[in-house]
Amino acid sequence: MPSVTDRYDPLDAEILRDPYPVLSELREHVPVFWHAGMDSWALTRYADCVRVLRDHVTFARDPRRTGGTVPEPSLSVQTLDPPRQNAVRSLFMTALRAQDLTGVEDRARLLVRERLNELAGAGPFDVVAEIAVPLSVAVVAHLLGVEPPPYGEFAAVSDAIMRSMDGGLDPALVEPGRVARQQLSDLVDSWFATSARPGLLARVRQAVAPDSDALTRLYVKNTARVMFQGGYSTMAAAIGNAVHTLLVHPGALDRMRDRALLATGVDELVRFDGPVQGTTRTAVRSGWMGGVCIEAGQKVVPLFAAANRDPAAFARADDLVLDRTPNHHLGYGWGPHSCIGTTVAQAGLRALVTAFNDHPARLAAAGEGVRRRAATMRAFDTLPAALLV
Template structure:
């Protein structure tokens, strides 16, 4: 592979830590370009990405509309278009609305503070593996109403699925990801055979027969809710923690900003979802080029979220930024179902962190996973102790 390829360069460790300068160069020099390896048009500006996301008539998520053969485990609420998409999304949305979200939020407030209190006893800890991932998994399974799976089983499988999202660049990641999706869908299918009494699953199981949704699509969609909810939330928490704990004054500023506004800015600043793809189904003029039917388009949402034509001073973390029309949760028919829940979870955690542990700080640089579609941390060592307390504790341990 060409080491000078502008997309492959994004996976270099030095750029992976902060890809936004590289995005800016692309956006300024070649805001729309053809990428040979992906066999796709690539868009980097906010206006172009928004236009594609909100036009499902001409840009499809369901690649069968362009004649592609899609494996059955990949057919879900994430990959179908209306009218098939409409029925399963309506079922899930109705289930979302039927839940006692206040009780869930109160539970997550408690869980966040409890985890932080336990970890505060330690000199330092891995924010990703010991806080963001377990909290996100507790959150999404509590909402679904199902038991929390074993992290040692779930996390590697989830990461395999995420790795497969970059299979256009690294084809060897495709088959393991398809197998992992099928395994997770089978696991989710077991819920429908013996549904819980409460939560989203209980509602879906009760109303599935009257929904008109294919059972296989429903199983895949429940898998997608579990996986996307976990990955979006855990990566959001990790990325946001890195921003708050490596930007001088940011954690203190969080305390003074409206919580939802601050979380929105953390999402814009370093969103988990950095890229998305569609296939054109009708010739369309966009961004100064003509995209033909059957051609793929790749949307660099991370670049769009830092577009100076849409955001003033986009490289700055401004926790009071409003309005904030970022594309971190998508737009249009495929906008994230659980965006409000993820924002609330992040608000719970960082309100507790900023209020109860204002001296929290990074112990080491955050290490990122080698993913380009979903951006997230592999490890981030932090401490909740101030420097003076950490020094005192170290002296006590040495004596």
């Protein structure tokens, strides 16, 4: 019988359907293991994952710190470590805090309500195509202050970029991702050149000094692209996962009518079955973790999906506990590279749940969903549901 490490293929259909039993077995028996396909040490315990995410001195996000290179289109806040990261991250965080996030949530709730009115009583529909994609594009575009691109076209570009992150497991995904990244970069360039709408992008553009160097402007534009694409893809995946979780946990949606449970529940939905499955760092110097020596230059992958089900960090880790507090899950990352748009993602999920609960039609499953064949982002390609009147 193959060992548990051999059985962990992130792109295997059974793992895509339900990765948690294998991740639990790995966490218990081989919490740190070498994964040849990822060319990395994989970490499954919460404490080990947090240690790596916090310690940017030892574990680098920037490949250049360990002798690697970064293609120009990838130079963004995501590829910088503190202190070099600080100025760009602060620029975007300041611009985000200046936005009307209550207005963002209200607008998202209105958009979902309009979609539900159209879908109620009309038979089965695809949650991904009819709700997750249009809501996510609209919310992120409104936040940035740009005209939303056509949903279908943008979804295809974003999916190609996300799939390319699994290039180590499937090299055929790399080139389509490069092309898609350039397409999105061209779109962001046009926004910087022409968009006059108020929003995060306008604040960022105003804050960048006119005489700033070309590299700074490149980092800012690439970070805007990453924020749009990453915000969209993460929110769309989170919506699909959240709706699926609510469908298979009868009564959970209704319980979240309680405002207190709504606040804690949207975080628990992300912990329980979140979109982002992990991230990559490179060891700057050699050290030990989980009884394994990680050599300088080797990559490590904290597996968020495993960490978020670690019973050492979460009581009843495999249960959906809507009133879980505290809930320091890794669904939005941790430390200096945590998700810039966490508050926006939370607002989008609150809007989704509230709109479902406010609508007179009842949400019901209408068949089996199809999981996307992707290791980095856990998402549905399709998720059939119905609104029963």
